[in-house]
Amino acid sequence: MGRISRTKSYAIASSIVQENQQQTPPSITCTTFNILAPIYKRLNHEDQSCRESDYKACWLTRNQRILDWLLYERSSIICLQEFWIGNDEFVNLYDKRLGDAGYINLKLGRTNNRGDGLLIAVQKEYFTVVNYKELHFNDCGDRVAQLLHLELAFPFSQCQNSDVRHEILIVNTHLLFPHDSSLCLVRLHQVYKILQYVESYQKEYQLKPLPIMLCGDWNGSKRGHVYQFLRSQGFVSSYDAAHHYTDADAHKVIQLTLLSEFLSGIIFTSPQYLFYFVPVQWVSHRNHLGNICAVDFIWLLNPDKYQKLLKTSWSEAVFGMFKYLLRRASLTERDAFAFLKVDNEDCITYSGFCEALRQLNLIGHCHGLSAEETKDLWVQADINGNGVIDYKEFLQQIWNSTGSDQRDDKNGQHDDEANDSEEDQTIGFNVKSAVFFPPEVEKSRWPEDYSLSDHARLTVVFSPTRMSCHPPK
Secondary structure, three states: OOHHHHHHHHHHHHHHHHHHHHOOOOOEEEEEEEOOOOOOOEOOOOOOOOEHHHOHHHHHHHHHHHHHHHHHHOOOEEEEEEEOOOOHHHHHHHHHHHHHOOEEEEEEEOHHHOOOEEEEEEEOOOEEEEEEEEEEOOOOOOOEEEEEEEEEOOOHHHHOOOOOEOEEEEEEEEOOOOOOOHHHHHHHHHHHHHHHHHHHHHHHOOOOOOOEEEEEEOOOOOOOHHHHHHHHOOOEEHHHHHOOOOHHHHHOEEEEOOOOOOOOOEEEEOOOOEEEEEEOOOOOEEOOOOOEEOOEEEEEEOHHHOOOOHHHHHHHHHHHHHHHHHHHOOOOHHHHHHHHHOOOOOOEOHHHHHHHHHHOOOOOOOOOOOHHHHHHHHHHHOOOOOOOEOHHHHHHHHHOOOOOOOOOOHHHOOOHHHOOOOOOEEEEEEEEEEEEEOHHHHHOOOOOOOOOOOEOEEEEEEEEEEEEOOOOO
8 A cells, every 4th residue: 555545544544433432322333345366367467377375475465465455444434355265374364363352253145155255354353143133046157145133232332222222234245257248138137136025024023114235245346236235225335425425426427537647447449549438427336347346235125214115115126127138229219118018009018018028138048137136027017907008007117117106315414303203213323434445446536556456445433323113115
């Protein structure tokens, strides 16, 4: 790391620690960080087989530095991805240093012995572990997720009414990298499975809505289907909430800049200039292709933000992907309706619907929609249940299928004046602040001297507040 970046990082970390100590009621901090497993870190771009895992001194030094930063910040919750779970010495290093600092460590390896996995570490003085669950997606990416049910301990419980539950659900995951367009549906599936699992867990243990934090590397940006799916379920991106960014900001890009200003994200060149299409807000990852992108999130869902049924959001997300694929082919809404009709009727039949999905590569292969999911989509679109979809239903349920009950999330802030009801009271969180390290990524720049990982570290400060909970509609 360069001297300037290091100085900035100490200032950032110091402010986080100081803010956490001075808050009344006290805050909790959450950090998510893809630490780049040594088995994936390339040391020689000309020799792709040369990995850091073959050089102990290299990976040990780098991960000691990662731990130095993590323990300096001392977040209440730490979620790591690409944790090298296949190496005992590596695992023992994290267990020893985090354990000595008062953390409980929970680890989960990816399926099929992929070598890396996930780690959640929580400070024992702040939380009691109520339950811990593991979710295996059992798909082509061998991805997994952790679900941790925590109860807030001293001093938080002294700051709230004794009748109010002080519990929270934490999810840590690392979604599949979309190497081709067919895998975008797999990533959407993975998020759907996570939310289904969380929903079934709350039903199994008869829990009323609790605050949920989804942490990790989502391998998708604010312009993607996963982002829109989570937003439709009431989740807010905590970093964007802290900085008052809106969903509309995601579509703003810098279209032209000089080489000296950006060293990544190249799309095409001209003899005089390099052209870039990069977000104006922030990035968090430079991938193996050299592109910079925003993929690391801490999502927050407060109990008062529960909105629509999960299956409804899922249908809207798939229809959103459907619409995107048709628009990419330059089809208008009339063209799209004709494409779905297939058999020259005045309306869409189920067979025509399935054929269109097949042509768009959404069904008919192992990564596609199942027969049951396809049928569910049809039921959602066929409003009157007469077995066909007319043009009006097509526009309403497929082409314009966006959440009609979008809510004002107030950038993750909760209105305490709405907390007068004593019915179904629980704890929620306001987003106080959020920072990335290295700080350059907050301006969509990737510093060449940053070597801790190919991802930035995100830390968010949350303050607890009492609120009413609302079940899904």
